[in-house]
Amino acid sequence: MRILIVEDEKSLADVLKKGLEEEEYAVDVAYNGEDGLFMAENEPYDLIILDIMLPIVDGMTILKKIRKAGIKTPVLMLTAKDTVTDKISGLDSGADDYLTKPFSFEELLARIRALLRRDSWVKTSTIEIGDLVIDMTTREVKRGGKVILLSPKEYALLEYMAINKNKVLSRTSLTEHLYDYDFDLDSNVIDVFINRLRNKIDRGFDKKLIHTVRGAGYILKE
């Protein structure tokens, strides 16, 4: 899952990026509204964390512009403004959720998880595909009742494929949602991770869950 943080307070943006990256989200940061707007319009983010008071272009304007451009990415407003009017105008401008500063990082994580599953078919924190069970809160993966240990990046890939189960996902789209802006898209790193996942999830089971679609990408299905 790839997240964009638009926040002008550098120390806050940086610590958020660090914390979210440790949760295996791919994170990009924009320190002003102009960059934020450009990145939101040009990169396929799964979630945008947006401050309202920003230099150059303010958060409200960014929000209105990206919604007008038809970008439906969930937006979590993050701001020090806490009056009801501020909240209402934020939500009316197309924000999906609202968190006022100072906030708890745990709460931010919970809200990010809730927003990420809002528009998908996943409504709880567990996804079941056949006998494969993924708990997105504890990041525990089981198949046939047996716990499977995954590296953070392997988990992130599996989770993203599980959320988009039965859909063909191209290498590019997988890379874009799992890595941040600085990542080289030509890399064949996805193939490496798919291979590792197959070894951990499908090996020893008759029914394979990860399939290759020739010329298109990969798919996770029963």
Added chain:
Amino acid sequence: MLSSIKAKIIIFYLIVLFVSLSVLGISLYFGLKKIVYNSIDSSLQSKAEALATLIKEDEEEMDFKFSDEIMWEYSSPKSKSYFQIRRFNGTTIEKSASLKNSELPFKPEKDITFYTIYLNGSPVRLINFPLHNIIIQCAEDMQKEINLLKSYKIHLSLSIFALMVISALGGFLIAKKALNPVKEISATIDRISETNLSERVNIKDIPDELKQLATSFNRTFDRLEKAFNRQKQFIADASHELKTPLSVILTQGEVVLRRQRSAEEYEKAIKTIIATAKMMSQIVQKLLVLARLNTDKIELKFENIDLAEITRESVKLLKPLAEQKSIKINISGDEKPTVFGDKALLLELFTNLIDNAVKYNVSQGEINILFKEEKDFVVTEIRDTGIGIPEKDLDKVFERFYRVDNVCAKEVGGLGLGLSICKEIVNLHGGKIEIKSRIGEGTTVSVYLKKDITLD
């Protein structure tokens, strides 16, 4: 009760009304009394004159032969008309039958006089009509007239009383109606509280006499509302400014504690937290300075102050910062520019201004401080070679928490409070502060402070 305007108005007005009605009543009563008495008196006098003519004719004999016609009026014992004719020594020559055994009271007077006397318990009007050596006394019962006057008196008193009652009621209603707007004004004022400071007394429906009061109230509330809103805005801004660094501290702490980390990572996190906490404490400190400057209770110690000395002290404080950026600071102009002011505040003022000139300067830049005199003021010009302030932001830089909207300003870490503090300090000194700037060339701040008063 007596402290109420309504009661005072009514009581005063009733007293005035009572006095005037009483005067009217008394004059009416005595007027009527005079008319009644005059008519009795003139009829008595004509009777006495009639008797006198009869007597004159028979003066020689002193014999009274009154015709039956005349006597008829007086002869009946039941008649209420009387006469008695005496000599000056008081001996009776003749008296009417109606007098029976009683006598009319006698005074030997030489003029025509009238008396009211009581004869057998009834009020009687009497005339003494002297004629040569005799006195003709005529009298007539006046019970009817007295009764008339009595009932007239009662009637008048009752009318006055009724008028007083009606007027009291009317007065009460009028006073109440007249004072209604006052009640409305006070009800409106009662309703105005912290939460609805915007409500005002409706001036349209208020009588002219109270309009001035209502207008003053409204003006006072306007001022209060403005002050209150400024305060509210200040608190909102302050809390807003404190929330972001607080988020940094919280998130930094939470993130670093989520897993086991190396000593370096902990150190880095703690350093960020400390730096942020320091920034917060600076904000809080500046806010306190501003809040203190804004209260009327601030104690100012005004004295003659050498601005050059203050400036040198400020420069000394900022030297490490200026040296980091290799900025040169020059002081020139008047040798001993002396102003009348509070030393601590002026030090705060110049430290803030020079601090800005350093912070927003380019490295190897310059700061030129120039003192000059202009009429009653000492003008201090602080000119830097810094990044400058965009034209559109120039009027706003003195507002609290206003920061010029560019990345560079953010990196410098300005709090947006320094210039508002400067402005407050200059205002407290009765001076003014002006700012001119050109992007890329630098900013000039001119501070006008009142000259040393001993020079005047």
